[in-house]
Amino acid sequence: MPRYYIKPIFWNTNDYTKPSGAKAVSGYPKEHGYGHEEWNNAPNMLFTERGIRFRAFHTESLGNAPVEDYDGQIFLFMTASHDGIQQLVGVAGKATCLISDSRRSEREQLVKRLNIDQHWQDAWELEKVRDLHGENIKKFKNSWEQDLNWIPNWKSPEDYFFWPQIPVTIDPIKITGKKRLLNMFGSYTEIDSRAAIRLMASVPMSLRTDEWSYIQQDIDASFEDSNADIEDIKEASSVALTTKQALIDARIGQGKFRQSLLENWQNICAVTRCDQPQVLRASHIKPWSVCSNSERLNSRNGLLLVANLDALFDRGLISFRSNGEMMVSKTISSFTRDLLRLPKNLIRPPTSEEDAFLDYHRNHVFVEE
Structure with missing residues (x-):
């Protein structure tokens, strides 16, 4: 790696x-x-x-x-x-x-x-x-x-x-x-x-x-560092076994974390309304690497996105304002914007707890230009 x-x-x-x-x-x-x-x-x-x-x-x-x-x-x-x-x-x-x-x-x-x-x-x-x-x-x-x-x-x-x-x-x-x-x-x-x-x-x-x-x-x-993160979780002596499994599930976008996100967003993509579960990603808003364990398990620290939007969000090329408006990085070409029909807003405004995590994403992850 x-x-x-x-x-x-x-x-x-x-x-x-x-x-x-x-x-x-x-x-x-x-x-x-x-x-x-x-x-x-x-x-x-x-x-x-x-x-x-x-x-x-x-x-x-x-x-x-x-x-x-x-x-x-x-x-x-x-x-x-x-x-x-x-x-x-x-x-x-x-x-x-x-x-x-x-x-x-x-x-x-x-x-x-x-x-x-x-x-x-x-x-x-x-x-x-x-x-x-x-x-x-x-x-x-x-x-x-x-x-x-x-x-x-x-x-x-x-x-x-x-x-x-x-x-x-x-x-x-x-x-x-x-x-x-x-x-x-x-x-x-x-x-x-x-x-x-x-x-x-x-x-x-x-x-x-x-x-x-x-x-x-x-x-x-090599963007997906999940394998290394999972090994770190397994080796953590201070974390209970049940918590370890929950963290592993959350890291790979599965388990209770994903299920809660599906409930939060009514089983559809938070932007496109796509309802095909195979292409919906359970994505953390505040990056895994800077989260506490409780933040990693908190479903309000997550968005349900189709794969292409998930990739853009993880890389800081899109983010969302407190009212749900999409922010698009200036590094994305006009051709790509047109191709993906960006910007597209969230289907609903984020909750106050979701917006607290989005505030971190806007200020520390989003790449404006």
């Missing part, structure tokens, strides 16, 4: 093709005047392996995250904090981590193959770098060569490496529910596929490329 991480990297104003001299307040960039990630988008960081084009790139370590067990299954969302904002600067899909000591030889081979040593001149041309090394080029090059193998410590297929032409300012509350994303280079945040989808949706249509589409399709294909 894929793993999704948000990883802070050092800010750069040269499209990450060479160091730009941005202000650093901590870590390696503060000590040396540049960061190893400042070549992440450099043209020469591409190579071919077993007939597949890859890009080598850099981040700091992900600590105790089990990255070594997930070669080719990691999706890394690289963010940079500067001037009071936080931006998505790149996404590496199907990535493999080369950080461990056991893969040092692989990194060293990439250094030679990609002629990474030549980039010392990019760093040395910065006044800040020269000042920090006392204008002593020998001292600088000793430091440079010592850390050189650390630059290519990740690889990702070129088709799954998305670097938008313009960094995308993001709203952390809509992604993680918190006011700010972590910004220390040594930190990271693991997220679920829903948050990954919201991050991808934050990219304006004008910046989306083929690489964006390939990554989006892969995340969509």
Whole structure:
């Protein structure tokens, strides 16, 4: 199963093709005047392996995250904090981590193959770098060569490496529910596929490329995290057996949770009035991953929707106002709106309890543009 991480990297104003001299307040960039990630988008960081084009790139370590067990299954969302904002600067899909000591030889081979040593001149041309090394080029090059193998410590297929032409300012509350994303280079945040989808949706249509589409399709294909959630429920020692079964049923949209939703919505889709039970999904309003167990079992935290609307709702591409009016994300094309005949309102206004959950969805899940 894929793993999704948000990883802070050092800010750069040269499209990450060479160091730009941005202000650093901590870590390696503060000590040396540049960061190893400042070549992440450099043209020469591409190579071919077993007939597949890859890009080598850099981040700091992900600590105790089990990255070594997930070669080719990691999706890394690289963010940079500067001037009071936080931006998505790149996404590496199907990535493999080369950080461990056991893969040092692989990194060293990439250094030679990609002629990474030549980039010392990019760093040395910065006044800040020269000042920090006392204008002593020998001292600088000793430091440079010592850390050189650390630059290519990740690889990702070129088709799954998305670097938008313009960094995308993001709203952390809509992604993680918190006011700010972590910004220390040594930190990271693991997220679920829903948050990954919201991050991808934050990219304006004008910046989306083929690489964006390939990554989006892969995340969509693995969107259902129910199996992992069910395993977590089974292993929870503090939860009674009867509650465990109810939670499992609720997670897969079955059992009492589904039955109560059918009663709440008179056995029809809450929007289209479709009454074919095989295509009706019992969908949580407030995402499962941020719910308490009681919220997960509460049928007022649910909508009965046909499959296509369920998919749009889960991904934050539609939501509903307190009066039942549908909100449609601007990221949905006019063609798709016409095809699905959007917007369509709820068949009745939500109850006060349903609207409390919808309020969370409107503010933390819905992707307006």
